[in-house]
Amino acid sequence: MTRVYVLSKGGKPLMPTNPARARHLLDAGEARVVRVKPFTIRLTIATPEAVQPVCGGQDPGLTQGVVAVRGDGKILFRAEVKCRPDLSEKLEERRNYRRNRRYRKTRYRQPRFDNRRRPDGWVAPSIRQLKHEHDKLRGLVESLLPVVGWAVELNKFDFQRLENPSIAGREYQEGPQRGYFDVREYVLGRDGYACVVCGSARDRRLYHFRGRSERPRNLVTLCGACHRLAVSGRLSFSVLLESYRWAARVSAMRALWLPSGRLRFVAAGQVSALRSVLGQVKTHSADALLAVRLAYGVVPINGACEVFRGRYVRLKNRQLHRANAAKGGVRPVAQARRYLVSRAGVRFRRYDLIRYRRRQGGVLTGYINTLFSRGAVRIADHVGKELYSGAGVDRLCKLQDADTLIWEVT
Ligand SMILES: [Zn+2]
Numbered sequence: 001m002t003r004v005y006v007l008s009k010g011g012k013p014l015m016p017t018n019p020a021r022a023r024h025l026l027d028a029g030e031a032r033v034v035r036v037k038p039f040t041i042r043l044t045i046a047t048p049e050a051v052q053p054v055c056g057g058q059d060p061g062l063t064q065g066v067v068a069v070r071g072d073g074k075i076l077f078r079a080e081v082k083c084r085p086d087l088s089e090k091l092e093e094r095r096n097y098r099r100n101r102r103y104r105k106t107r108y109r110q111p112r113f114d115n116r117r118r119p120d121g122w123v124a125p126s127i128r129q130l131k132h133e134h135d136k137l138r139g140l141v142e143s144l145l146p147v148v149g150w151a152v153e154l155n156k157f158d159f160q161r162l163e164n165p166s167i168a169g170r171e172y173q174e175g176p177q178r179g180y181f182d183v184r185e186y187v188l189g190r191d192g193y194a195c196v197v198c199g200s201a202r203d204r205r206l207y208h209f210r211g212r213s214e215r216p217r218n219l220v221t222l223c224g225a226c227h228r229l230a231v232s233g234r235l236s237f238s239v240l241l242e243s244y245r246w247a248a249r250v251s252a253m254r255a256l257w258l259p260s261g262r263l264r265f266v267a268a269g270q271v272s273a274l275r276s277v278l279g280q281v282k283t284h285s286a287d288a289l290l291a292v293r294l295a296y297g298v299v300p301i302n303g304a305c306e307v308f309r310g311r312y313v314r315l316k317n318r319q320l321h322r323a324n325a326a327k328g329g330v331r332p333v334a335q336a337r338r339y340l341v342s343r344a345g346v347r348f349r350r351y352d353l354i355r356y357r358r359r360q361g362g363v364l365t366g367y368i369n370t371l372f373s374r375g376a377v378r379i380a381d382h383v384g385k386e387l388y389s390g391a392g393v394d395r396l397c398k399l400q401d402a403d404t405l406i407w408e409v410t
Contacts, residue, residue, distance in 0.1 A: 002306055003076065005144040007034065007042040008049050013146050015051055016076055036353060036399045037407040038077070038308060040144060051146040057292035059153045059271075060134050060257075061250055065284025068145045069292050073301040077141055078285045079308040081405065083133045086314070088126040088245070097323060123256060130253045133312050136405065151295030153287055154254055154265045187219045190251050192268070195223035196243040197235065199282075201272060207231075209240045220244045264295040309408040311382055313351055337371040342393045348377065351402035353409065356391045364388055365399070365409050382408045 004022035006014045017025075022041055025031040031041040052070055059065040062085070068077035141147060187206055194201045203224035211218045220240060222230060229235045259265060271290045272282075280286055285307060289300045317336075339349040348354070348368055356364045356379055366387045369380035377396070378389045 002039075005035075005038055005040040006031075007040060007144075009043050009046050011042065012049060013051070013142070013144055014043075014047075014049060015070075016145070037409055038144060053148045054145045055292050055296045055298055056138065056141055056145075056147045056150040057152075057288035057290075057295075058134065058138060058150060059284045059287040059291065060253070061284065062130075062246055063284050064134055064137060065286070065288040066137050066141060067285055067288040067292060067300075068141050068147060069289065069298050069300050071298060073299050075289070075300050075305040076145055077308075078289075078305045079137070079310060080284050081133075081137055081310040082312065083130055084312045084314065087129050088124075088249075090314075091125060093323075124249075124252070127249055127253045127256070130249060131256045133405075134253075140405070149262050149264065149296070151264050151266055151288075151291040152257065153268055153271050153291040154257060183214055183216060183219070187216050188221055190216065191221035191244070191247045192251055194221065194247075195226050196220055196247040197226045197239065198223060200225075207240075209237065209244065221247075266291045266294045270294055309382070310405055312404055313406055315351060315402055315404055337373050340371050340375060340377065340393045342396065344394070346396075346398055348393055348396060348398065349402050351406055352398055353400035353402075353406075354379065355397045355399055356388060357395050357397070358388070358391075359395070364391075367406055367409075368396075368402075382406045 002019055003016040004019055005016045006022075008014050019039075022031070022039075025043070026033070026041065030045050031043050034040050034042045054068050054070050054076060057065075057067045057069065063080055063082050066077070066079045066081065067075060069075050138150060184206060188204065193204070195204065200223040204221055205224065205227050206219045207222045207227055207230050208218055209220045209230070220243070226235060230240065257263070257265070271287055271294065274290050274294060275282060275287070278290075280290075292298055293300065339347050341347050348371070350368055350371065352368045354366065354368055354377075356366070358364060364379060364387055366379040366381055368377045369384060369386070370378040372378070372390070375393050376390045377393060379387045379391055381387055
């Protein structure tokens with residue numbers, strides 16, 4: 001069932017309603033649309049703000065599952081969102097450009113050598129971004145529904161912090177293996193006690209995927225089946241390396257989660273045990289529902305809730321110069337259009353949600369993917385698949401401004 005999220009006149013989240021009632025409110029001028037996906041209206045008249053408590057659930061990962069469940073088990077929000085996969089590659093690229101630039105004679109200021117120390121509590125930017133994407137989705141749900149608390153499924157507990165709560169800074173970074181019984185325990189913990197390739201927690205074994213040494217960075221957790229594939233050479237090194245990096249990043253992010261009054265943590269083991277008791281299939285949003293059930297004792301009534309599917313994207317590209325010189329060896333400035341203005345004065349940019357009236361009749365809803373300087377755009381769906389190319393900017397109607405979190409629209 002489709003739900004319409006409702007905000008009070010003052011912008012506070014109320015209980016959601018059905019599309020028919022929302023239509024009625026909009027027609028009567030008692031509400032206005034504030035968001036198209038997820039569809040949200042804001043009342044223009046003051047009403048009593050009676051709300052029921054709603055519990056949120058989250059299964060963090062590279063694809064995160066997020067749910068919101070009312071006290072009687074009715075599911076009010078359910079989503080699966082893919083995080084950005086390209087961040088560390090982009091940083092690597094930037095590092096190479098900078099290194100390259102330092103070798104050319106392009107100094108315009110005195111070099112500095114006193115800024116090379118990482119501050120205390122430093123975490124890798126790719127991990128910070130992952131955490132930000134999880135926080136942002138919880139924030140979105142809290143802006144739509146009166147959420148009182150969150151149940152979060154966490155694979156790995158921070159053993160170091162449990163052992164010594166005052167541990168911080170350098171000391172903390174220097175001993176990642178502290179608190180673990182041995183290297184095997186550490187690698188299993190880092191990989192979330194599951195096969196990094198297929199996610200299975202059965203028949204785990206460690207595999208030396210580069211070199212023979214017992215250093216954790218050379219070891220990876222695999223299940224029996226994937227281990228056999230790896231040994232016989234049917235799992236490529238790049239697949240193993242990529243899976244290992246993802247698994248390590250997700251676990252490193254988990255160290256950033258701090259318990260608070262609003263967050264309750266549920267161990268992944270408990271979730272998978274309950275999942276097998278109930279005979280459910282593993283999806284990210286189903287796991288988030290199980291976390292709510294374990295932390296708050298709310299039994300969700302299954303079905304009857306649309307699953308939103310979304311993805312995080314990069315809005316800005318601040319590249320100043322093209323990396324590769326064009327023919328003739330001149331390095332052009334990156335001057336791709338950042339926005340286009342229609343005759344009516346509306347500014348369009350990448351990832352704006354738009355509706356396009358086709359010349360040959362019919363309408364099309366999608367995201368702006370590419371801007372052409374001739375005043376046309378390419379329209380794509382939320383995963384970037386082209387829907388239409390060369391749509392004139394004057395025939396576009398903007399439904400929603402660009403955001404780093406975009407949703408599947410049908
Ligand atoms: Zn496996």
